Amino acid sequence: MKYFTYERAQDVRQAVASVTSRPDAKFISGGTNLLDLMKLEIEQPTHLVDISRLPLDRIDETPERGLRIGAQVRNSDLAADARVRSRYPVLSQALLAGASGQLRNKASTGGNLLQRTRCYYFYDRNMPCNKRAPGTGCAALQGFNRMHAVLGGSDACIAVHPSDMAVAMTALDAGVETVTPDGNTRTIPIAELHRLPGTTPHVETNLQRGEMITAVTLPPPPPGRQIYRKVRDRASYAFALVSVAAIVESGGGRVRSARIAMGGVAPKPWRGTDIERSLAGEPASDRTYTAIAESALRDARGFNHNAFKIVLAKRTLRRTIADAAQA
Amino acid sequence: MAAKDDETWPKTWPENWPTRRTVLEAGGAATLLFATGMPARAQQMPALQGASVPAAPTTPIKLIINSREYPLELDPRTTLLDALREHLLLTGSKKGCDHGQCGACTVLVNGRRINACLTLAVMHQGDEITTVEGLAVNGTLHPVQAAFVARDGFQCGYCTPGQVCSTVGMLKEVEAGWPSHASTDITTQKVSLTEAEIRERMSGNICRCAAYPNIVAAIRDVAEGTGL
Numbered sequence: 257m258k259y260f261t262y263e264r265a266q267d268v269r270q271a272v273a274s275v276t277s278r279p280d281a282k283f284i285s286g287g288t289n290l291l292d293l294m295k296l297e298i299e300q301p302t303h304l305v306d307i308s309r310l311p312l313d314r315i316d317e318t319p320e321r322g323l324r325i326g327a328q329v330r331n332s333d334l335a336a337d338a339r340v341r342s343r344y345p346v347l348s349q350a351l352l353a354g355a356s357g358q359l360r361n362k363a364s365t366g367g368n369l370l371q372r373t374r375c376y377y378f379y380d381r382n383m384p385c386n387k388r389a390p391g392t393g394c395a396a397l398q399g400f401n402r403m404h405a406v407l408g409g410s411d412a413c414i415a416v417h418p419s420d421m422a423v424a425m426t427a428l429d430a431g432v433e434t435v436t437p438d439g440n441t442r443t444i445p446i447a448e449l450h451r452l453p454g455t456t457p458h459v460e461t462n463l464q465r466g467e468m469i470t471a472v473t474l475p476p477p478p479p480g481r482q483i484y485r486k487v488r489d490r491a492s493y494a495f496a497l498v499s500v501a502a503i504v505e506s507g508g509g510r511v512r513s514a515r516i517a518m519g520g521v522a523p524k525p526w527r528g529t530d531i532e533r534s535l536a537g538e539p540a541s542d543r544t545y546t547a548i549a550e551s552a553l554r555d556a557r558g559f560n561h562n563a564f565k566i567v568l569a570k571r572t573l574r575r576t577i578a579d580a581a582q583a
Numbered sequence: 584m585a586a587k588d589d590e591t592w593p594k595t596w597p598e599n600w601p602t603r604r605t606v607l608e609a610g611g612a613a614t615l616l617f618a619t620g621m622p623a624r625a626q627q628m629p630a631l632q633g634a635s636v637p638a639a640p641t642t643p644i645k646l647i648i649n650s651r652e653y654p655l656e657l658d659p660r661t662t663l664l665d666a667l668r669e670h671l672l673l674t675g676s677k678k679g680c681d682h683g684q685c686g687a688c689t690v691l692v693n694g695r696r697i698n699a700c701l702t703l704a705v706m707h708q709g710d711e712i713t714t715v716e717g718l719a720v721n722g723t724l725h726p727v728q729a730a731f732v733a734r735d736g737f738q739c740g741y742c743t744p745g746q747v748c749s750t751v752g753m754l755k756e757v758e759a760g761w762p763s764h765a766s767t768d769i770t771t772q773k774v775s776l777t778e779a780e781i782r783e784r785m786s787g788n789i790c791r792c793a794a795y796p797n798i799v800a801a802i803r804d805v806a807e808g809t810g811l
Contacts, residue, residue, distance in 0.1 A: 259639050262659040262705050288701045291662070292682050304659070306706055332695075336761040341770050352764040356787025357753060359683060361695045362702065492764065492786035 258300045265307045268435050268470060274305045276437040276466030283307050283468060285328060285364040288355075289371040296379065298372075298388055308364070312470055315339070321476040324433075327366030327469045331421065332357070334365060344474060346482035346501050350424035353486040356493050366469035369422055369432065369449065370461065373415035373523075374495055376400065386412045387457040394457075402561040403495065406553070406569070408522035413457030414559065416520055417450060418495050423519035424484055425472060426527050427501035433471040437464055443473065450524035457523075478515055480505030485576045486519070487568060496520030498569045504580035506540045511581060516552075521569050528552050540581045542574070549573040644708050648673065649717025659705050664688045666704035667714060675715040675744045679789070686788035689745040689752070690714050696752025698787075715744035718751065726805050727751050734801035738792030749788045750802055756784070757811050776806045 265271035275281040281303040284290055293299040312326035315337050323344070325334060334340060335351035355363065377383045377395040384393035396404050396414050404414040431443040449461055463469075482503045488494040499519035505512040514535040516528035531552045538544040549570040556566045641656040646666065655670055664681075667673045667690070676699055679687035683701040690699045691713040718725035724732070727750045737743045757780075760772035765783035774780065781802050782795070790798065 257660045260659060262642065262703070264706075284703075284706075287703065287706070288683055288698070291701050291703065295681065304703075308706060332756070332761065336756075336759070338770075341762065345769060348762065348769050349764075352762060352766075352769070356686065357756065357784055358686060358689055358696050358698045358749065358787045359701075361752075362697045492783050 257294050258297060258302075260294075260301050261303045263303065263305050265305050265310055268307075268310060268312070268468060269439055271305050271307050271310065272435050272437060272439070272466055272468050274303075275468075278303050281305060281466075285367045286330070286359075286362040287367075288359050288363050289367065293372060296381065298379065298381065307468065318473060323474045325365050325472045325474070327364060327433075327471055329365045330361060331355070331363045331365070331368060332360040334421075335360065343477045344424075344428060344482070346427060346484045346503060347421070347424040347474075349482075349484035350420040350486075350499075350501060353484060353496075353499070354420035365421075365472055368419055369425075369446075369469060369472070371419060372460070374418050375404065375415035378415060387415060387453075387460075390456070390458045397559065400561055401559045403497070403520075404559060404562050405522050406556040406558050406562060406565045407518075407526055408452050408524065409557070410453045410455065410457070412455050413453035413523065415453070415457070415523060417522070417524050419525070420484070420486060420496065420499060420519060422446065422450075423499055423517045423525045424501045425474070426525035427482075427503055427515045427517035428474050428478070429515070431473040431475075432469055433473060434463065434467050434469050437466040441470070446472075446525070447527050453523050478503050478505070478513070480513065480515075481580045481582070483576055483580045485572060485579075487572055498565055498572045500569075500572050500576040502573075502576045502580040504535075504577055506581040509540055511535045511538050511540050511544070514577065514580075516573070516577070518552075518569065518573070521556075521565060535577070542578060545574040545577045545581075548577065642705055644705055646671075646704065646707060646712060647710065648712045649714060650711075655704070657704055659703065661704045662700055663690070663692075663702045663704045663707055663712070664699035667699060673714055673716055676748075677741055677744055679742065679745075684789070685742070685745075686749055687742050687745040689749040689788065691748055691752050694752070694755060696749050713748070713751075715748055718747065725751065726808060727754075727801070730801040730804045730808075731798070734797045734804060735794075736798040736801040737790070737794050742788060742790045742792075746785070746788045746790065746798055749785060750805070753784045754802075754805065754809070754811065757806070774811070776803070776811050778803070781806075 280301050282301040284304045284306050285308045312328040314326045316324045318324050331351050335348045341348045377385045378388050383395040386394050394413050405416045425446050430446040432449050433443050480503045484501045486496050486499040496519045501517045503515040514532045518526040531548045553566050553570050558566050639658045646653050667676050677687035679685035681700045683698040688699040689696050692710050727747050757774045762769040763783050765779045781799050
């Protein structure tokens with residue numbers, strides 16, 4: 257690990273100013289991903305600003321009957337919160353499907369959103385990787401790409417975003433509250449937080465340098481049944497091959513409304529707004545779900561080792577939507 | 584109760600003491616000598632002599648471990664695990680993968696289980712840290728330790744301190760009504776600690792000897808004993 261200086265942040269604005277004023281400074285909260293990457297010298301910050309003790313660890317009701325989740329709320333606390341469990345079960349389920357008990361006790365809400373990909377070539381400094389070393393190429397395209405993206409990738413990068421939590425938050429239309437380097441606050445719709453790789457896979461989010469996530473806001477829970485289904489190589493403690501967050505409201509034999517997001521298939525949580533529109537008003541039948549699943553993966557592109565994900569994603573979508581549509 | 588600063592604690596082992604480390608190193612050196620015909624020490628010497636790494640600046644911190652306070656001077660890069668093992672010689676917490684995957688380093692911080700390898704010691708000033716060395720009270724094993732012994736919940740024992748600390752933290756989570764991926768109803772506050780629940784909740788602790796059936800049995804015993 258490269259040497260760095262350490263500072264415990266006193267308040268949000270001072271922390272933002274501190275990171276903004278140093279070219280290679282970073283925030284640290286749970287550290288479960290950043291320290292892992294620092295040990296491998298994939299991340300080499302020269303200064304760390306510890307924001308883990310900032311008073312951003314509350315979950316509050318919003319006037320609109322939604323929730324405002326502080327960025328320092330730990331994943332385990334968020335998953336166990338009674339309001340989240342009863343009103344946003346898809347979020348609890350997604351959190352509980354990710355990582356281990358020890359990691360969830362440490363990982364923060366903001367840090368979970370900003371975690372880096374687990375692409376083997378991103379982690380291997382002997383291999384080319386446009387995300388780690390821009391311009392060196394992508395070893396995954398012709399390499400062992402079993403875990404990689406089938407949607408939203410580019411010729412420069414097919415790494416997937418590893419978060420389960422972010423997939424559920426995407427289906428819930430969450431907002432990401434931040435403090436920008438000039439000291440202002442803004443709210444970014446979660447669908448606009450992460451970027452697709454294009455030709456610049458090293459630029460992963462639309463955050464400015466030094467901008468800090470302070471909270472995630474959830475609008476009131478949408479009507480319908482919420483389900484998060486994760487398919488992975490092991491029964492526990494493994495990243496998703498495919499995951500689906502589905503919130504489906506049905507009645508009178510028809511789908512009234514739906515919210516669908518997928519994980520494990522794309523460089524960012526993959527919102528299926530097109531299929532949501534197509535689902536609304538259709539008969540709640542397997543025929544509908546099969547057609548929807550086909551259209552959701554219409555533009556998918558498989559590689560040597562991950563083409564199975566296209567079939568798996570269709571089946572997982574169909575099954576999860578069907579389960580959520582059962583009133 | 585935090586110990587007074589003047590209370591003695593071996594910052595380094597007395598020089599003549601054999602330690603497990605020196606024993607292992609001696610064993611390793613003998614193996615290398617046997618394999619290559621060259622003493623391992625001689626091979627290492629040039630590199631050691633040639634290296635002139637300046638000491639990195641350190642930060643003074645105080646850690647509270649097993650109810651005792653330890654003043655330390657640490658390079659900010661020091662993980663909590665390395666602070667415990669290398670600076671305080673509390674070698675009960677084990678280093679397996681050093682990347683948060685195996686759980687051998689699990690300790691309790693303010694009662695919660697975490698991976699000591701994936702956190703910086705400087706971030707834990709003021710926290711109450713409990714390691715496996717702090718679980719027994721006056722020589723009486725913690726119920727989880729006793730259950731692991733009774734059920735033979737290990738083979739080589741390397742993952743055991745992590746398994747034990749993880750179990751202590753996990754049982755508190757169950758007591759607090761936290762759900763898991765294995766819970767059929769995530770809204771219920773009363774968790775039934777079935778085998779599937781135990782295996783899911785303990786999935787952050789790997790045992791390469793695969794002593795899992797006995798580990799699960801030990802945890803079941805403790806859970807039943809405390810009415811969980």
